[in-house]
Amino acid sequence: MSGLEQWLADVATTALVGTARRDAPGAPAELGVRPAADAPAEHRLLDGAALVDALARAGARLPDALPATEVAPPEDLPVCSDTAAQLLHLLLTQPPVTKATRDDLVVEWLRLATAAGQRAPSWLLPGLLAFAAGRRHVARALGTAPGERGAWLAALNPDWASLLLDDDSLALAGVADDWVEVWPTLPTAQAVPAFEAGRRADPAAARELLASEWDGLSAKVRSEALQALRSGLSLDDEPLLERALDDKAKSVRDVAVRMLDRLPGSARGARMAERLRGLVRVKGTLVRHLEVDVPDAPDQAGVRDGLTAPGRGATVPPTTWLAQVVHAAPLETWTDLTGRAPAATLKMVRDKDVLTWLVDVVLARRDREWAAALVDQGRPDARLLALLPDETRSALLGTWVLRPPQGLDLPALLNAAPRPWPDDLARTVLRAIQGQGSTSRLALVAGPMLASALPPSSAPEVRAALDRVPEDATYLRRALTETLQLHAFRTSLTEAFR
Known part of the structure; x- marks a missing residue:
């Protein structure tokens, strides 16, 4: 030594x-x-x-020479103003708002920049791309704001490479050109995600591939690949799903049933509609209503269509078969039986279980008319409300803020309302808070939402409310103050891109 x-x-x-x-x-x-x-x-x-x-x-050795990186292409958009750049830098490094609100403001900055045909300065690109990498909703809003250099920089980092791709391009990016040829040779752990990506990229090619390879696949791959058909599901998939109803594996048959439940226009939907018609009768003279019977034990054809087979030991409640028929039959079956619109038809249904199953069906089918009818019947479910047009939803919320129906989940409904709230809903909430007091349930529920939910046009009402709120109501005063600060920040954002 x-x-x-x-x-x-x-x-x-x-x-x-x-x-x-x-x-x-x-x-x-x-x-x-x-x-x-x-x-x-x-x-x-x-x-x-x-x-x-x-x-x-x-004494360290120099690394082997790496291939030269291509120079970033020239920019074709002007850089944003210094003020806009400083506001973005503030949001990324020292946000003056909560984390959730900060994300919304970054999205707003990006949309304003894209709409103005401007880009972020180069010195902010690493921080912006790193910020977007963990937030998909921010990445979707990037638009043209990163500019040519941002796209060039993102391509150099595997963690950023997909940020500037839209959803269709993202699906294609995960699929090799020859995936159809290599898919049958993949192990199960790779075959399922590869098929899901292929289905998103080209639904028809994926369906044809699954049909051609069906007999040679394991039950696990058959069932999980069949489940992937939910992306882009259509009546074109019906022949394969009908084939799967006869599969020897119960897991595959169960998936086929769930997929066909989403296709009420299929032949199975027609068969279930026929079963439902045999169970429902219009009764009454002055006040007409629907009487719904429970079905008998299903025959072999019914079991094939997804009705639970009668058990040899444990007894299957007939309501189980009724629920399965209701979930699978087209909603039009009910209106065909009554000759009335959905709202009038629902008034004729007295069975609470049937109404609950119909809610499930409407949510699965995303049917706006039936959703509005159910809400009108006194079912203020946040999931149903989300199916309604924004104007209708906001009008209902304004009514419920003042007179909440029994069982109403007001926090969930207000939180699910489109942001910012429409002017009428914003004014209603502010007035109700002032009328009910700063310690009311509404004030406690709506307080955390005010900053992001109240539109800038409500600033005068917010200032007036702040003047009236008692000094010791610190919780509500803080929420109103943060709302005014956020409005001021949004105003600065808008002015920075003029």
Whole structure:
């Protein structure tokens, strides 16, 4: 071992045991370093460690030459104003608002920049792309704001490469050109996600591939690939789903039933409609209503269509078969039986279980007319409300804020309302809070939402409310103050892109 190597080892040993047990070794003379003899031992050890680090860095081999990176293409959009850049920098590094609101403001900045035909400055691109990488809703709003250099920079980092792709391009990006040829050879762990990506990219090709390879696939792959058909599901998939109803694996048959439930216009939907028609009768003279019978145990054809087979030991409740028929039959079956519109038809249904199943069907089919009818019948379900047009939803919410129906989940409904709230809903909530008091349930529920939900046009009402709220109502005063601050920030954003 040379003197230099010995010294390196001694420095490491002294650092390990401490200068109280071993003195710091002096540097070898060949290094030409003057020792600091009068310095404390711990200082001399630190000097030695620094010298070791410098030697290690100086002696490091250069990496093999990497291919030169292509130069970023020239920009075709003007950079945003200094004010707009400073506002984005503030949001990314020192946001003056909550995290959730910060994300919304970054999205707003990006949309304003794209609409104005401007881009973010180069010095903000790394921070912007890193911020968007963990937030898909922010990535979707990037638009043209990163500019050519942003696209170039994103392509250099695997974590950023997909940020500037739209949903269709993203689906294609996960699929190799020859995926149809290689898919049958993939192990199960890779076959299912590859099929899901292929289905999103080209539904017809995926369906044809699954049909052609069906008999050679395991039950696990058959069932999971069949489930992937929910992306772009259409009546074109019906022949394959009908084939799956006869599959020997129960897991495959169950998936086929769930997929066909989403296709009420299929032949199975027609068969279920026929079963439902045999169970429903219009009764009454003055007040007409629907009487719904439970079905008998299903025959072999019914079991094939997804009705639970009668058990040999445990008894299957007939309501189970009725629920399965209701879930599978087209909604039009009910209106055909009554000759009335959905709202009038629902008034004729007295069975609470049937109404609950109909809610499930309407949600699965995303039927707006039936959703509005159910809400009108006194079912203020947030999921049903989400199917309604924004204007209708906001008008109903305004009514319910003042007179909440029994069982209403007001926080969920207000939180699900489109942001910012329409002016009428915003005014209603503010007036109701002032009328009910700062400690009311409405104030506690709506307070956290006010900053992001109230539109800028409500600023005068917010200031007036703040003047009237008692000084000791700190919770509500803070919410109103944050709302005004956010409105001021949004105004600055808008002005920065004019």
